Amino acid sequence: MQSDRPIFVVGCPRSGTTMLQLMLHSHPRIAVPPETRFLVPAYFSRKSYGDMRQAENRRRLAEWIANGRNTKFRELGLDKAEFVQTxxxxxxxxxxxxxxxxxxxxxxxxxxxxxxxxxSYFKHVDMLMRMFPDAQFIHLIRDGRDCVASLKEMPWYTLDSFHAVSNWAEAIDFGTRNARRLPADTFFQLRYEDLTADPESELRKLCAFIGEDYDPAMCEPRHVARVAVPAHKVWHRNTHGEVTTARSGSWAARLEPWEIALCEEVLGDRLVSCRYELSGAPKAERQHLSAYKAAAGKRRAARWRKRNRDLLVRLREPGPLPALLTDGQRTRAGLPVQRPRELVNG
Structure with a gap:
């Protein structure tokens, strides 16, 4: 039986997740859209929408998704009215x-x-599992120094290098915990450098994880970039070309010496555990270490505040959360598997 489990691609920003998205979208059975921005905000606002067993509440949530200013629904090419009705x-x-x-x-x-x-879904695996209990996660890892160098150059990244370094540390730490606690058929990690150096071998392993046959089109993601990457995202222009290793290790020319020193001092153990070699940079300066710790502390505090607010909502959940769209989701809920195109009235 062919799988219909949802697939989530996660990792530190600028790890190559868009390239991986396109590789998956190139598969004849899988569609992965451009990034949207409704899933996490909707979840944390779920109390305001009420019990989803009521059709009117489903309509209100669907209309916000379809018409919200920042949800990116328009980039999916879907008919709004048809989606709301569905x-x-x-x-x-x-x-x-x-x-x-x-x-x-x-x-x-x-x-x-x-x-x-x-x-950023790497921080929300638990939340996603609550909604999609049969989900599979692919965590893409890239050299943290390359991620920091790339983040610095992004027009949308408004934070500093200290936050960028902390972001990569968070992604690795969450990935380590998720790999330890989730079943082997739920969470899979691979390295950007391996994927770009030998796409076919790595994609064959990935397909075995998600339960799909490997398709050669996955090694040519540029062919779907025009459809699956919005034209205004010029920072993804490399996805329109061949898969290449050219950007691997480019941090040496893109980071300042003090940034390299900071990365290797605070990320050193993580880099080595992910099989990245250190350059032997000198120790980071005290003020840079202090700034990093302050940035990491702010990010940690923000996560805890959000987590604690969510725990309060969970005490009085406004309605059922798990999706009932796939065979696995329905089986877990004790419902019969649906026939194709069958709809269930809630």
Whole structure:
């Protein structure tokens, strides 16, 4: 039986997750859209939408997704009214409304399986598992020094190098914990450098993990970049070319000496554990270490505040969360597997 489990691509920003998104989207059975911005905000605002067993509440949530200024729904090429109607007629759970967006996107391409890519999801694996209990996660790892160098150059990145260094440390730490606690068929890690050096071998391993046959088109992601990468995202221009190792190790010319020293001092153990060699840079200066610790502390405190607010909402969950769209999701809920195109009125 072919799998219909959702696939989530995660990792530190600028780790190559867009390239991996396109590789997956190149598969004949899988559709992974451009990044959206509704899933996490919707989850943390779920109390305001109420019980999703009520069709009117499903309509309100679906309309916010379809019409919200920052949800990026318009980049999916879906009909708003049709999506809202489908969500209203679909299963009565929060995850089902969210999942209907991605399911509809997959159907646009005649595909039966969907995925989603957003680097910061590495912090929200637990949340995603609550909504999609049969989900699979692919964590892409890239040399932290290259990630920091690339983040610095992004027009949308408004934070400093200290936050960038902390971001990579967070991604690695979350990945380590997720790999330890999640089943082997749920969480998979691979390195950007290995993927670009030998795409076929790495993608064959990846396909074995997600339960799909390898397809050679996955090694040529540039062919779908025009469809799956919005034109305004000029920072993804490299995805329109061949898969290349040219950017690996470019941090040596893109980072300041003090940034290299900071990366290797505070990320050294993590870099080595991920099989990256250190350059032997001198010790970081005290003020840089202090600034890094301050940035890491701010990020940690923000995560805890959000986590604690969410725990309060969980005490009185406004309605069922798990999606009821895939065979695995329905089986877990004790429901029969759906026939194709069958809808369930909540």
């Amino acid at each position: 969500a209203m007629m679909g299963p009565g759970s929060f995850g089902s409304v969210i999942g209907t967006v991605f399911k509809s996107y997959a159907e646009r391409f005649g595909k039966s399986r969907w995925g989603d890519k957003r680097p």
